[in-house]
Amino acid sequence: MKVCDSAAEAVADVEDGATVLVGGFGMAGMPVALIDALIQQGATDLTVVSNNAGNGDTGLAALLARGRVRKVVCSFPRQADSWVFDGLFREGRIELELVPQGNLAERMRAAGAGIGAFFCPTGVGTPLAEGKETRVIDGRTYVLEMPIRGDVALIGAHRADRAGNLVYRKTARNFGPVMATAATTVVAQVSEVLDVGGLDPESIVTPSIYVDRVVVA
Amino acid sequence: MKVCDSAAEAVADVEDGATVLVGGFGMAGMPVALIDALIQQGATDLTVVSNNAGNGDTGLAALLARGRVRKVVCSFPRQADSWVFDGLFREGRIELELVPQGNLAERMRAAGAGIGAFFCPTGVGTPLAEGKETRVIDGRTYVLEMPIRGDVALIGAHRADRAGNLVYRKTARNFGPVMATAATTVVAQVSEVLDVGGLDPESIVTPSIYVDRVVVA
């Protein structure tokens, strides 16, 4: 685990073509400084996995606007202020994989937990399950869903310690703890880094094993 | 959620033939008062799901010794002080389903999370996967594992609030939070019940939705 001096350092090695998991639900938990640094860093042809597809003209929307994202995997791209995504999508310049929010979370959890695939009750009989394997188990129909893995996860957390343990704040917790388990390299933007021992071991949400870099921003 | 006056009240309606999830890893987190009350209550023909199969002559071992348990689902029955189980098993008076510890946890988690079944890397090529469906996904072989549900969960926690939120203590947390999601009726033995608002919302491990009864013991 490394405490980075800058967001730029923290995202320096993201490669073209990478799958990037981006935390946040709307702006809560969104790692804006890391996304800004990724824009500066220049990686392109990215697949972004995030609940939404950008708001306004900053953060994720700015990354999209610069043409760096080939594909978005998300549950809810369409929002009042998602004009950047909307435009790219209508022009056929970005690919969308629409995933129910619970499947998005559970598929990343599966990746992090070593689960090869799972039978899921969500989406049965809907267009989002079309072409997917189904099975009746104990009288209920399920759809087989596959893990979603990231090369990199960019997440927002509240506090870290120098070992990389993380705690979150209120509903900004959202996707951070799940994404932290599902990517090869995990980078957390936090408001504060405490000495080791500064976080209550009973209250740590993301244990240090999952975190590769933290940066204060 | 009900704060019960006694362990007897908390387990009064456990029925013959029930599947009972019993928390604890060895004695850490073991809900001894609830098990003692279950012995007094008299329910029989039980299936017990627990990591171990009783230690010494008290608690789970005492329940087994009275012939109340038809089947044990556990990962590690054989211990230095598991003579009660050992005797019953050798005499053919108790059934054993041996489940790897991670599968025990994940199968209960699946029950609590609405997952119909999952492909799991543990046990591939071993006797514990014999007869189970396997599948190669992305070059790795997995075994299909099914959920484990309980009619009742008896767990030990540290503190509750009057809404039923729970926190645990150190490694006594073990199976409690998972079992609390996987049973129809969840009973927690705690050391203290606080007023609502007495637990930090960021640190609650088992939210109140999962807990039906608590008792101080």
Add this chain to the structure above:
Amino acid sequence: MISDTSGPRTPRTRHEIAAAIARDIPAGSFVNLGIGQPTLVADHLAPGSGIVLHTENGMLGMGPAAHGDEIDPDLTNAGKIPVTELAGAAYFHQADSFAMMRGGHLDVCVLGAFQVSQHGDLANWDTGAPGSIPGVGGAMDLAIGAKQVFVMMTLFAKDGTPKLVPSCTYPLTGLACVSRVYTDVATFEVGDRGARLVEVFGTTRDELTTRLGLDLG
């Protein structure tokens, strides 16, 4: 079962629908109120009912909308509107939040709809219109997760076409998942045996039977 169909002479307002739904939610229930109109139900829950609100972005014990100094960007509901925290609240991450939902632990969820079929199929995420950008969020998870799904909607679209239909023509959210439909002019039960009219407001059974083209039980 109420089957009085000679009700009040005027349709219900949104607040009257919300109040009717609130009255039908049992005390002590754990409830998720969907984005949009269903959030109005919160204003009509009886004080002391002990009803606990879940928001799928990761919280139980959600309080009313936040105003002024209460606004905290890290504390929003699923519609990304700032909310408050009640005593006894708990936070959890997305996989845990959707496990809670999909595992069947919520008692009631209230959703808006484009269409509901007489058998309880739900369409509420995509009109399938050309050029529309679909967004599903947690709708499919909510539809199949809660023990009871109530729909709150106007019975007729702006162009007068019925939204309670023999069979949905819009893309489905979930199959056979809705149990009650609360509208401006009537309340219905839906399910295996088709739709059953419970109450009318400013209309009659005959008029509705004609306009909907359904046997209303």
Add this chain to the structure above:
Amino acid sequence: MISDTSGPRTPRTRHEIAAAIARDIPAGSFVNLGIGQPTLVADHLAPGSGIVLHTENGMLGMGPAAHGDEIDPDLTNAGKIPVTELAGAAYFHQADSFAMMRGGHLDVCVLGAFQVSQHGDLANWDTGAPGSIPGVGGAMDLAIGAKQVFVMMTLFAKDGTPKLVPSCTYPLTGLACVSRVYTDVATFEVGDRGARLVEVFGTTRDELTTRLGLDLG
């Protein structure tokens, strides 16, 4: 790769084996030490190595065994022995603990064994002896979970039969999961291409080749 096979004249003690394993664990690794002899490795980890110990009953940052007043029944290792907590520790429940393991997040795990095959198959949970009561615990999860699995054992059973074998005759714990085998008289690499002798202690390559009946690379 070390391939000097003219080593010391005497076999290694258990502590010498443990020290050798400790030297081969990279600084900063997350490590699980199996029940029994592998726990000795903890005593030989260099101070300041930043190696963090995982115990599958639900903790990262496990400290040494507890003595006297330090003993807390709520804080044990997987062998149910009282242990201590280091600064930076974190607690988690069983599903999270095994997700961490099975998801491939641990760098190294050290296990005892009844038999290891030249291709890295592991047998360490059941001798298959008539009348034995099998117990698997977390062994199968550990075998397939860690990035590297090291085995610590004597090379020969008390009756002189080899424990590094062409193919396991005892019931398997995991397939092709072990990468290194540390024994009293030799260290081996095992895997796809069979066993390769790394070091000998008080014996010779020729003697081992004869006694094991294996091509030692």
